[in-house]
Amino acid sequence: xxxxxxxxxxxxxxxxxxxxxxxxxxxxxxxxxxxxxxxxxxxxxxxxxxxxxxxxxxxxxxxxxxxxxxxxxxxxxxxxxxxxxxxxxxxxxxxxxxxxxxxxxxxxxxxxxxxxxxxxxxxxxxxxxxxxxxxxxxxxxxxxxxxxxxxxxxxxxxxxxxxxxxxxxxxxxxxxxxxxxxxxxxxxxxxxxxxxxxxxxxxxxxxxxxxxxxxxxxxxxxxxxxxxxxxxxxxxxxxxxxxxxxxx
Amino acid sequence: xxxxxxxxxxxxxxxxxxxxxxxxxxxxxxxxxxxxxxxxxxxxxxxxxxxxxxxxxxxxxxxxxxxxxxxxxxxxxxxxxxxxxxxxxxxxxxxxxxxxxxxxxxxxxxxxxxxxxxxxxxxxxxxxxxxxxxxxxxxxxxxxxxxxxxxxxxxxxxxxxxxxxxxxxxxxxxxxxxxxxxxxxxxxxxxxxxxxxxxxxxxxxxxxxxxxxxxxxxxxxxxxxxxxxxxxxxxxxxxxxxxxxxxxxxxxxxxxxxxxxxxxxxxxxxxxxxxxxxxxxxxxxxxxxxxxxxxxxxxxxxxxxxxxxxxxxxxxxxxxxxx
Amino acid sequence: xxxxxxxxxxxxxxxxxxxxxxxxxxxxxxxxxxxxxxxxxxxxxxxxxxxxxxxxxxxxxxxxxxxxxxxxxxxxxxxxxxxxxxxxxxxxxxxxxxxxxxxxxxxxxxxxxxxxxxxxxxxxxxxxxxxxxxxxxxxxxxxxxxxxxxxxxxxxxxxxxxxxxxxxxxxxxxxxxxxxxxxxxxxxxxxxxxxxxxxxxxxxxxxxxxxxxxxxxxxxxxxxxxxxxxxxxxxxxxxxxxxxxxxxxxxxxxxxxxx
Numbered sequence: 163x164x165x166x167x168x169x170x171x172x173x174x175x176x177x178x179x180x181x182x183x184x185x186x187x188x189x190x191x192x193x194x195x196x197x198x199x200x201x202x203x204x205x206x207x208x209x210x211x212x213x214x215x216x217x218x219x220x221x222x223x224x225x226x227x228x229x230x231x232x233x234x235x236x237x238x239x240x241x242x243x244x245x246x247x248x249x250x251x252x253x254x255x256x257x258x259x260x261x262x263x264x265x266x267x268x269x270x271x272x273x274x275x276x277x278x279x280x281x282x283x284x285x286x287x288x289x290x291x292x293x294x295x296x297x298x299x300x301x302x303x304x305x306x307x308x309x310x311x312x313x314x315x316x317x318x319x320x321x322x323x324x325x326x327x328x329x330x331x332x333x334x335x336x337x338x339x340x341x342x343x344x345x346x347x348x349x350x351x352x353x354x355x356x357x358x359x360x361x362x363x364x365x366x367x368x369x370x371x372x373x374x375x376x377x378x379x380x381x382x383x384x385x386x387x388x389x390x391x392x393x394x395x396x397x398x399x400x401x402x403x404x405x406x407x408x409x410x
Numbered sequence: 411x412x413x414x415x416x417x418x419x420x421x422x423x424x425x426x427x428x429x430x431x432x433x434x435x436x437x438x439x440x441x442x443x444x445x446x447x448x449x450x451x452x453x454x455x456x457x458x459x460x461x462x463x464x465x466x467x468x469x470x471x472x473x474x475x476x477x478x479x480x481x482x483x484x485x486x487x488x489x490x491x492x493x494x495x496x497x498x499x500x501x502x503x504x505x506x507x508x509x510x511x512x513x514x515x516x517x518x519x520x521x522x523x524x525x526x527x528x529x530x531x532x533x534x535x536x537x538x539x540x541x542x543x544x545x546x547x548x549x550x551x552x553x554x555x556x557x558x559x560x561x562x563x564x565x566x567x568x569x570x571x572x573x574x575x576x577x578x579x580x581x582x583x584x585x586x587x588x589x590x591x592x593x594x595x596x597x598x599x600x601x602x603x604x605x606x607x608x609x610x611x612x613x614x615x616x617x618x619x620x621x622x623x624x625x626x627x628x629x630x631x632x633x634x635x636x637x638x639x640x641x642x643x644x645x646x647x648x649x650x651x652x653x654x655x656x657x658x659x660x661x662x663x664x665x666x667x668x669x670x671x672x673x674x675x676x677x678x679x680x681x682x683x684x685x686x687x688x689x690x691x692x693x694x695x696x697x698x699x700x701x702x703x704x705x706x707x708x709x710x711x712x713x714x715x716x717x718x719x720x721x722x723x724x725x726x727x728x729x730x731x732x733x
Numbered sequence: 734x735x736x737x738x739x740x741x742x743x744x745x746x747x748x749x750x751x752x753x754x755x756x757x758x759x760x761x762x763x764x765x766x767x768x769x770x771x772x773x774x775x776x777x778x779x780x781x782x783x784x785x786x787x788x789x790x791x792x793x794x795x796x797x798x799x800x801x802x803x804x805x806x807x808x809x810x811x812x813x814x815x816x817x818x819x820x821x822x823x824x825x826x827x828x829x830x831x832x833x834x835x836x837x838x839x840x841x842x843x844x845x846x847x848x849x850x851x852x853x854x855x856x857x858x859x860x861x862x863x864x865x866x867x868x869x870x871x872x873x874x875x876x877x878x879x880x881x882x883x884x885x886x887x888x889x890x891x892x893x894x895x896x897x898x899x900x901x902x903x904x905x906x907x908x909x910x911x912x913x914x915x916x917x918x919x920x921x922x923x924x925x926x927x928x929x930x931x932x933x934x935x936x937x938x939x940x941x942x943x944x945x946x947x948x949x950x951x952x953x954x955x956x957x958x959x960x961x962x963x964x965x966x967x968x969x970x971x972x973x974x975x976x977x978x979x980x981x982x983x984x985x986x987x988x989x990x991x992x
Contacts, residue, residue: 237890237894266893309891496952502952711783
């Protein structure tokens with residue numbers, strides 16, 4: 163099977179006051195098409211930096227990032243991204259937010275496409291609402307619709323449910339899985355919640371702190387829909403926690 | 411606010427007056443004021459009345475000077491005869507007590523325009539810098555234009571400014587002409603920025619120009635001081651008539667001007683120094699009429715009539731001194 | 734609305750105003766009794782009526798000067814604000830110059846304006862321009878500078894790439910409320926400069942011109958105060974109109990109000 167996204171020996175060094183700091187060291191990763199991949203690790207391990215580099219918002223100091231055979235050079239709607247919060251354009255309605263990428267690219271049937279994705283995330287009827295009128299969960303749904311509307315090759319998500327309450331979070335996770343089932347998008351999902359990773363992912367990349375390295379990549383061979391409290395889920399959770407705990 | 415108003419009047423109504431403030435303008439018309447100040451005569455002559463300080467306050471032109479007098483800032487003022495009359499229509503309590511000079515203002519045109527000057531008709535459509543409304547210059551020029559069939563409000567552009575602003579303006583060509591009291595016209599000519607084409611004496615022969623004004627309170631409460639002020643003024647006027655060169659030097663020194671230019675200005679101007687108020691009555695009454703006409707609706711609406719000689723002048727103290 | 738309800742609703746705003754006017758009338762008419770020192774309020778109001786033939790052309794001229802100054806200020810300040818707010822090196826280069834010029838009062842520019850431009854309407858417009866320029870510039874570049882990074886990056890990952898596109902589609906809409914506020918403040922300052930702009934006789938009509946070149950020199954204090962009131966009222970009208978038609982509309986998403 164051909165891999166869609168390949169990271170080869172990716173390193174990111176930052177210049178600090180007392181010399182340079184290696185945030186990420188020798189990251190090697192291969193992502194399959196339509197895969198749901200989670201990246202977990204403690205705060206500061208560089209998982210967000212990694213995601214940003216894939217998005218094109220940051221650049222590796224050395225190494226390559228290749229998507230569908232082409233090296234990544236800067237941001238593009240090919241790699242859609244959902245941020246944790248405050249990413250909706252507050253002066254635009256829901257519809258206009260979702261239309262944004264389509265308009266910039268000058269696509270056709272903009273309104274219809276946007277409406278389709280708004281319905282996909284379950285917000286039909288809210289097309290003309292403004293972000294300030296929406297709850298946190300609804301806003302993230304809009305962000306997802308907006309990122310999907312430009313039909314990217316891969317969807318990057320940086321702790322997208324980190325700012326909503328626990329109940330909403332669970333609901334959003336289930337809805338995301340639904341959307342993923344229907345669109346078959348490749349998703350790279352960064353989180354520091356082990357629970358979330360186990361519930362969502364096909365594979366989980368575990369990262370270590372200082373410098374950021376891939377400790378291990380675990381496969382989650384549990385059938386969906388998964389029970390959050392099942393024995394298999396708990397076992398995997400424990401395994402992950404141990405991995406993370408032992409390298410603090 | 412009432413207490414403030416009372417406070418303003420305090421100086422004049424109390425028995426003692428220790429400071430006298432005299433207003434004046436930087437013009438050779440009012441050299442008498444400057445001569446007396448420079449020679450120390452004001453303080454010398456007024457000391458006997460308990461006056462310890464005489465302050466000379468300079469103003470660019472008559473209207474702002476009268477505004478200060480209306481506010482109670484001046485006990486006496488050297489000023490053109492028109493501004494106090496305009497101020498009296500608005501309630502100024504003061505009288506003209508002596509003359510200072512007649513005529514002595516000149517119309518200066520930019521050198522390019524001077525060649526084609528044939529008379530008042532040539533001024534149509536021009537921007538002319540002169541003293542503000544209510545001043546002698548504004549009134550004399552307006553009347554002269556009106557007498558020659560030109561509407562000063564619509565057919566020329568009269569711009570109010572002080573003497574140095576006007577000199578700068580004609581030099582920078584932001585106005586086409588200026589009409590100012592001596593010595594500024596001669597200074598402009600010497601600097602090559604203009605040519606004198608008319609003197610005010612040809613526009614309005616023997617027109618009253620500067621006079622000496624005293625506040626009503628001073629005349630009523632301290633007639634002896636007012637009388638002395640007139641006396642000192644006569645002394646200064648006699649001096650400048652007898653010693654024009656020395657007077658010119660005093661002006662040059664106080665105003666930072668070139669002595670030769672000032673002496674020249676005295677030679678070329680049609681100004682006539684005199685301390686006799688009676689010589690100014692006729693034109694003063696004409697001013698009173700012209701000023702009244704310019705705002706007739708306002709004054710009639712307030713039940714004010716044209717001012718007459720007794721309302722404008724109080725020559726009793728002068729007459730006593732010169733009997 | 735019932736009359737009693739109207740009074741109760743607006744009473745707190747109107748009552749002090751009415752009291753002040755009554756106080757003025759009584760103090761002027763019965764305590765001070767000096768029409769030069771303090772003309773009566775009733776006399777001033779009648780003067781506004783008496784002056785109506787002068788007032789309308791003067792008002793229009795002042796609005797004309799105001800229009801020239803404000804338009805110029807907006808046309809220069811906005812592009813400068815974009816580059817200063819978006820490109821940090823531009824900001825660092827230009828800011829020192831701005832900060833030196835800003836505290837210079839518009840009045841101080843009058844002699845230069847007369848020499849550079851002449852005694853005409855454009856010189857008056859220039860002084861108003863000086864007044865309005867800095868508030869518009871500073872509020873606007875702050876708006877551009879404060880665009881949240883997450884919005885800019887969102888724009889980029891959605892295909893909005895390049896400074897020009899990002900400024901147009903992300904920064905400008907975000908900064909619009911700030912630009913509106915800056916414009917309103919600039920309008921206020923600019924209007925205050927109208928009198929300064931006109932007092933040196935740069936034209937032969939205008940509220941400031943008439944006040945300083947005629948009423949002042951002829952000591953007509955009731956006319957002076959009448960024109961002062963007109964100046965104040967006009968500023969109020971301009972401000973409220975701008976708020977209603979422009980600013981409130983732009984601020985809806987910021988304040989979270991709909992209609």
